[in-house]
Amino acid sequence: MDIPKEHLVDMYSTMVRIRRFEERIRELYFADKLPAFDIAAGLIPGEMHLAAGQEPVAVGMRPHLHPGDAITATHRPHHVAIAQGVDLNKMAAEIFGRETGLGRGKGGHMHLFSAEPNFGCSGIIGEGMPVAVGAAMAFRARGTDNIALSYFGEGAANQGAFHESINLAALWKLPVVFICEDNAYAISVPKAASTAIPDNSDRASAYGIPGVLVSENDPVAVYEVMGAAMDRARRGDGPSLIEIKTDRLWGHFEGDADAYRSEDFKQEMNERDPLVVFGKRLEEEGILSAEEQEAIKESEYATVEAAIDFALASPYPAPEASLDHVFA
Amino acid sequence: MTTMTDRKLTMQKAIAEGISQEMATDPSVFVMGEDVGVYGGIFGSTEGLLDKYGPERIIDTPISETGFIGAAVGAAINGMRPVVELMFVDFFGVCMDQIYNNMAKIHYFSGGNIKVPAVLMTAVGGGYSDAGQHSQTLWGMFAHLPGMKVVVPSSAYDAKGLMISAIRDDNPVVYMFHKGALGLGWMVNNPRATGPVPEEAYEVPIGKARVAREGSDVTIVTLGLSVHKALDAAETLEAQGISAEVIDLRSLVPLDREAVISSVQKTHRLLVVDEDYQSFGMSGEIITTAVQGAFDYLDAPPVRVTTPDIPIPYSHGLETWALPSVERIVSAAAGLVSG
Numbered sequence: 001m002d003i004p005k006e007h008l009v010d011m012y013s014t015m016v017r018i019r020r021f022e023e024r025i026r027e028l029y030f031a032d033k034l035p036a037f038d039i040a041a042g043l044i045p046g047e048m049h050l051a052a053g054q055e056p057v058a059v060g061m062r063p064h065l066h067p068g069d070a071i072t073a074t075h076r077p078h079h080v081a082i083a084q085g086v087d088l089n090k091m092a093a094e095i096f097g098r099e100t101g102l103g104r105g106k107g108g109h110m111h112l113f114s115a116e117p118n119f120g121c122s123g124i125i126g127e128g129m130p131v132a133v134g135a136a137m138a139f140r141a142r143g144t145d146n147i148a149l150s151y152f153g154e155g156a157a158n159q160g161a162f163h164e165s166i167n168l169a170a171l172w173k174l175p176v177v178f179i180c181e182d183n184a185y186a187i188s189v190p191k192a193a194s195t196a197i198p199d200n201s202d203r204a205s206a207y208g209i210p211g212v213l214v215s216e217n218d219p220v221a222v223y224e225v226m227g228a229a230m231d232r233a234r235r236g237d238g239p240s241l242i243e244i245k246t247d248r249l250w251g252h253f254e255g256d257a258d259a260y261r262s263e264d265f266k267q268e269m270n271e272r273d274p275l276v277v278f279g280k281r282l283e284e285e286g287i288l289s290a291e292e293q294e295a296i297k298e299s300e301y302a303t304v305e306a307a308i309d310f311a312l313a314s315p316y317p318a319p320e321a322s323l324d325h326v327f328a
Numbered sequence: 329m330t331t332m333t334d335r336k337l338t339m340q341k342a343i344a345e346g347i348s349q350e351m352a353t354d355p356s357v358f359v360m361g362e363d364v365g366v367y368g369g370i371f372g373s374t375e376g377l378l379d380k381y382g383p384e385r386i387i388d389t390p391i392s393e394t395g396f397i398g399a400a401v402g403a404a405i406n407g408m409r410p411v412v413e414l415m416f417v418d419f420f421g422v423c424m425d426q427i428y429n430n431m432a433k434i435h436y437f438s439g440g441n442i443k444v445p446a447v448l449m450t451a452v453g454g455g456y457s458d459a460g461q462h463s464q465t466l467w468g469m470f471a472h473l474p475g476m477k478v479v480v481p482s483s484a485y486d487a488k489g490l491m492i493s494a495i496r497d498d499n500p501v502v503y504m505f506h507k508g509a510l511g512l513g514w515m516v517n518n519p520r521a522t523g524p525v526p527e528e529a530y531e532v533p534i535g536k537a538r539v540a541r542e543g544s545d546v547t548i549v550t551l552g553l554s555v556h557k558a559l560d561a562a563e564t565l566e567a568q569g570i571s572a573e574v575i576d577l578r579s580l581v582p583l584d585r586e587a588v589i590s591s592v593q594k595t596h597r598l599l600v601v602d603e604d605y606q607s608f609g610m611s612g613e614i615i616t617t618a619v620q621g622a623f624d625y626l627d628a629p630p631v632r633v634t635t636p637d638i639p640i641p642y643s644h645g646l647e648t649w650a651l652p653s654v655e656r657i658v659s660a661a662a663g664l665v666s667g
Contacts, residue, residue: 070406104439113438120405120442124429130398131430137399138406141358141384148402160422164395171390325440326474328498 001220001285007063008287009296011219014062015055015275017300018079021088022050024308025078025095029254037255043096043312046108051079053217053249056274057181058083060222061149064230070118070135070148072128074181075110076248077121080151086114088307098314105317106325126152126159129178133165136174136233147175147233154243155186157200166241170207175233177226178241183248188260201243214244217274249273337525338511340372342484343449346491347374347411349529351381354409357495360387360396361413361449370415371451371510393423397448401431404446409495414450417504418461431500432475446501447494452480453506453553453603454651455516460639463647465552468602468609470502471580477501478580479534482509482555484523486578489532497534506553506603520556535582539591543573546661547591549614550601551577554652558601561657568658570665580610588614589621597664598630601652606634628667633660 001008025048032042039046051058058079065084073080081091087102094101095109102112110123118135122128132150139146156162157180169176180200184191197203204211212229214221222244229240247269251258258266282288288296337345351357358381359374365388368375378386389396393414400412414420420427427448434444454463471478477499481487487505494501511521540555541562548558555576562572573591577584592598598618600611611632618630633652641647 070402072402102439102441103437106439107437111433111437113434113442115441118406120434122430124425127398127425127430130395130426131402131405133395134399134402134404134408134410135406136402138403138408141356141403142407161394161398164390164392165398167390168392168395168399325436325438327477328435328440328443 003220003223005287007223008282010063011059011223012278012282012288012293013296013300014059014083015219015278016297017303018055018058018082019052019275020301020304021078021082021307022052024304026050026250026254028308039255045097048109048254049076049252050250050254051076051248053247053269053274054079054181054183056217056219056222057151057179057244057246060219061226061230063223064227066146068118068144068146070132070146071151072132072148073119073121073151074128074153074156075121075123075125076153077110077112081112081119081121084117084119086112086117086119088303089310092307092311093314096311096314097316098311099317100310100314104321104325126156126161128152129156129161129165130168132176133168133174136169136176137172139175145234147177147230149177149179151179151181153186154180154182154184154191154200155189155194157203158194166207166209166239169239170209173236173238175236176239177229177233178239180241180243181246182243183246185248185252185261187252199243201241204241209238210240212240212242214242217244217246217272219274219278247272247274333524333526335525335527336522337484338522339481339484339487339505340510340512341375342488342525343373343491343505344375344377345525346488346529347495348377348380350492350495351377351385353529356407357409357411358385358387359411359413360389360400362389362391362415364388364413369413371505371507372512373413373449373505393419394426397423398426398430400446401426401434401444404444405434405442409445411447411449411495414448416462417450417452417466418464420466428473428476432473435499436475443498444500445498447503448500449503449505451507452504453508454640454647455508455553457642457644457647459642463640465504465604467504467580468604471610475500476581477534478504479578480504480506480552480580481578482506482552482576484521484525486532486538488525489530490534490578492529493531493534496531501534504552508553509556518556520559532578534579535584536578537584537587538576538578539573540576541572541574543571543595545571545595545665546597546599547573547575547588547595548599548601548657548661549575549577549588551580552603554601554603557652557654558657560654561661564654564658565661568662570662572661583613583617585617585621588617592618592622593625596625596627598626599657599661599664600630600632601657602632602634603652604635605637606632607637628664631660631664633657
């Protein structure tokens with residue numbers, strides 16, 4: 001691997017942090033909802049879309065980010081937010097609906113917004129794509145070399161917003177990288193049942209921009225492809241469309257029976273868990289020993305636990321604070 | 329403070345001048361939309377701006393409202409102050425997600441940490457047989473959805489001052505101009521569309537109604553082109569011995585409820601004129617405001633002159649019948665006072 005060791009270690013550590021965060025959110029989400037599942041009950045009420053398995057799509061861009069770069073993510077946003085370095089304590093607090101959260105408890109896990117780093121996400125499919133285009137317009141107008149990354153699922157590639165955004169970015173040669181996280185299912189609908197062609201990256205040719213398919217759920221492959229696309233955007237050569245084949249290890253939302261994916265599919269998916277595969281590879285190539293990986297886990301687990309503790313120790317907002325912040 | 333002036337502009341030119349003056353002093357302001365460049369805006373809202381500021385700041389977009397209105401949101405979050413034009417408000421249907429789910433909610437979702445200082449400028453209103461997809465006002469719908477200010481100027485003076493306030497505002501502002509109030513040579517011959525406008529930049533505060541005409545017998549609350557019709561009606565009513573006060577709301581969000589209440593306390597009678605659809609909208613909200621705030625002062629149940637709950641019809645006679653007219657206002661006000 002022709003990648004600086006520090007980047008490999010950083011990607012691995014971030015994958016561990018993401019996975020641990022999702023595991024802990026999952027545990028605490030269910031802790032007080034069982035045995036009879038009540039979506040409105042508990043420490044974390046509401047829908048919860050977790051990204052275990054999709055870590056590579058998030059960490060691969062991380063070493064190429066500059067301060068001020070904008071990211072828009074999806075309804076399944078935690079992995080990307082963590083990879084960009086969004087404050088983990090405030091993010092956890094928002095998920096737990098606390099006053100100290102990124103949005104003081106008003107947004108929840110699908111509506112995480114941060115000014116620094118420059119992150120936003122949305123519960124509406126494809127909604128963040130035009131926003132990334134506008135961020136890129138602002139960067140150009142202000143004379144910065146920042147770029148915008150727009151994450152979306154393969155299900156979003158059939159939205160009008162996908163086509164409108166890529167057309168605008170290509171037309172105006174804006175510094176945007178569009179990243180399709182193809183986890184093969186839009187809730188229960190497989191890609192083949194929704195999309196007229198196998199690979200959304202091929203749709204780039206309709207807009208005259210590079211389209212690249214990353215067919216492995218592998219942080220190293222993502223690192224290389226994203227590095228080239230981000231450099232290209234930063235140079236002023238315009239947008240790219242990247243599609244990454246990834247895996248959503250768990251259901252669409254927590255509580256999803258996930259009966260639409262076959263047991264064979266799920267078994268194969270779990271056998272190629274990217275965190276396990278990447279860890280083994282780093283060990284085999286002498287980059288991180290098993291002991292070093294354990295040490296990383298210990299450290300990252302502590303970081304996640306501190307964020308959870310911060311959230312749980314934080315007060316809930318006063319109910320009447322509901323009325324605040326409609327307007328600036 | 330603004331200086332007195334004899335210079336008169338149409339509302340259309342006043343809008344363009346307001347944008348231009350903000351662009352001259354604030355490099356973060358830019359305009360985008362369909363035909364805002366060489367055409368100068370289908371309704372002239374950006375007339376002359378391309379020559380002054382060039383294509384980097386006066387940006388013609390493809391017909392792609394979700395894309396470019398969403399881009400305005402992204403630019404606003406990232407340090408710019410976009411003025412984005414939705415050519416006709418009726419076109420909201422192809423881009424409303426970006427408007428009400430995104431532009432209007434990000435500040436709230438972020439707990440006040442992210443501001444979205446965008447102006448969504450759009451043409452509203454009928455009266456020229458453009459039929460049911462190019463004639464609506466829809467301000468009640470935008471006002472119903474939390475997170476957007478909604479302004480509707482009726483005079484050239486207010487058009488410039490409200491545009492400047494809207495651009496300087498840190499919130500999303502939906503700026504609706506009525507096509508019939510613009511003073512366009514090819515639209516509706518409307519002498520009230522032209523008025524004195526100071527040369528310098530000035531603000532008209534958003535959320536403050538204006539007493540367009542003082543009176544003592546009946547309060548007519550309205551906005552947009554209907555202000556002009558109400559003023560015409562007030563002249564007819566005066567000849568009949570009825571003194572009508574006309575309140576121009578100027579904005580729906582925030583709504584100057586106090587102006588409605590204090591006028592009703594004075595006249596004891598309320599007529600609401602609204603070119604928007606009748607049910608579940610502005611007229612009901614104004615009447616509720618008066619009933620809750622001035623119940624003991626009312627001498628008669630409030631009355632409304634609105635567009636009935638029908639798509640705006642095409643044929644001239646149908647449309648003229650459906651939209652609020654001077655005659656309907658006169659008749660309703662006279663009935664309210666005599667009844």
